Amino acid sequence: MTDICSLEKKIGGRALKIEFKNDRDYANYTSYYEVELLKSNQIIELKVNANTGEIFNSKVKK
Numbered sequence: 001m002t003d004i005c006s007l008e009k010k011i012g013g014r015a016l017k018i019e020f021k022n023d024r025d026y027a028n029y030t031s032y033y034e035v036e037l038l039k040s041n042q043i044i045e046l047k048v049n050a051n052t053g054e055i056f057n058s059k060v061k062k
Contacts, residue, residue: 021034
């Protein structure tokens, strides 16, 4: 996975939670990280490909 500091700089937030997932929720991404970042008083949830570091899904939780 891309180093967390690089991910924080890219998004401009602070990592709160990182969880490794190995399931079939996404057909093309069976191994990924679910990352929660705090940015401007919002929690942003990212799905990051465990093999490439590519962000393939994001949403604002709060």
